Amino acid sequence: MASMSSKRLQKELTKIQGTLPPGITLVSAPDLREWVMDISIIDNPIYPPNETYRMRFSFSPSYPIEAPEVVFVVLAAPERKIPIHPHIYSNGIICLDLLDSQGWSPVHNVESVCISIQSMLAGNTKAERPPGDAEFVRSNRQRPRDINFLYHDPKV
Template identity: 25%
Template structure:
């Protein structure tokens, strides 16, 4: 039986990341027999509130990848305007391709088949460094980020960073 295109592509991206690791994250399969479920570790970007954090997340790819985007969910607790309280990442490039029914995002900001695991994770690292407060998945975090960035928001992020360091290698 031949492997579907999506599996070949994912296998190639995994091999590429193993051969040429990218600063800021590492990625691998959750289960060696399932190319559609990845575990990633994202290192909190330097000079941000998330610096020093080690955040574990899962990427779940649809069978028709790369025509449709994967879903990304943080397993490690994270306090961020663009991550909902269940850990689901809300970022433009992970939104289904095409027109935004709310007219908020341009089609070219949404999912495109040229995206790879690497471009997704670089976008997520950038999102950690620079949240989009205009389109929050976590309204409470967005409100704190706007109104009390160096107070309550910073304290909650620091707690998540500490917790992530304690649980990173469990």
């Protein structure tokens, strides 16, 4: 199993290093466990076009069957912030059914996840954090995949 995940990640990496959709760049993939990607949103006034957001992908050994863990990260230099979105908490955790065991499908890959998040941000009209953000950020010690999100917004 472990070898299957690494085999597939190897193939994805080769593909990603070749071409990527606009606005998505691979920052580093030191091993087959954790990759760092940058995305920028082109067509939304909420997000300045020159601002870039950094995402960290963590893959489990049973990767294509199990969803990767995707979070936004804060960085001082180069400056990377957490994009403001009603489904992204200020600690970087993304509430997206695609990244949950129910919504994940092994057909997805890093590129498609990036495109999904990019389109989720590009279609955003509300510059706000999810309700109860402060409380969640203060109290949450769980990994993103262990959190029971309630997916209620069919528009995203």
